[in-house]
Amino acid sequence: MPEDEGGWDVESLLPYTPPSWVEVRGSSRGSFRVQCEGVDSIAGLQWLVHERLMLQPNQGVRLSHWGRECRGEETFRSLSLQTGAKFEMVLLLQRAPDAQLARVRIACSALRTRQAIPFGSVALAAQLL
Numbered sequence: 001m002p003e004d005e006g007g008w009d010v011e012s013l014l015p016y017t018p019p020s021w022v023e024v025r026g027s028s029r030g031s032f033r034v035q036c037e038g039v040d041s042i043a044g045l046q047w048l049v050h051e052r053l054m055l056q057p058n059q060g061v062r063l064s065h066w067g068r069e070c071r072g073e074e075t076f077r078s079l080s081l082q083t084g085a086k087f088e089m090v091l092l093l094q095r096a097p098d099a100q101l102a103r104v105r106i107a108c109s110a111l112r113t114r115q116a117i118p119f120g121s122v123a124l125a126a127q128l129l
Contacts (some may be wrong), residue, residue, distance in 0.1 A: 018076050019083040024049055024063070026089035036076070043072035049089065060092040 018040060025031035034048050046061045055061070063070045065079060065087050 008033075012083050016077055016080070017023045017083075019081050019085055021083060022081065022085045022087060024089050028091070029053060029089070041072070042070040042074045042076075042079075046072060059096070060094045060095050061091045063088075064088045072122055093106065 007050070010126065012032060019036050021035050022045065023031055024034055024036045032052070034052060036045065039045055042063060046063060049063070050059075053061075065081075067087065070079070070087070081118050
């Protein structure tokens with residue numbers, strides 16, 4: 001087709017039904033289903049997950065699908081999501097915009113430096129353990 005006619009709009013040609021639910025899996029929260037009725041974007045899905053997990057306002061959710069991070073402005077249609085699609089979730093801490101960054105030094109008295117143990121010195125090795 002000529003360029004001036006705009007070409008084919010593939011998204012309007014293919015039949016698409018939005019997912020009724022998706023599965024979200026996280027390393028610390030396990031896996032759970034999220035009902036997607038009335039939601040058509042990743043930002044909406046992130047909001048549903050945030051509400052479902054009862055996260056604090058300073059926490060955020062990052063979702064990825066098939067190893068690719070999903071941006072909030074993407075729609076389910078643009079990702080061709082079907083019912084039962086699986087997402088990986090990572091929880092984030094969001095810094096307040098007016099907060100100052102501070103350097104933190106962590107010290108632990110339980111840490112030891114490496115020590116060389118002479119060969120055959122079983123008694124010395126037992127003392128160190």
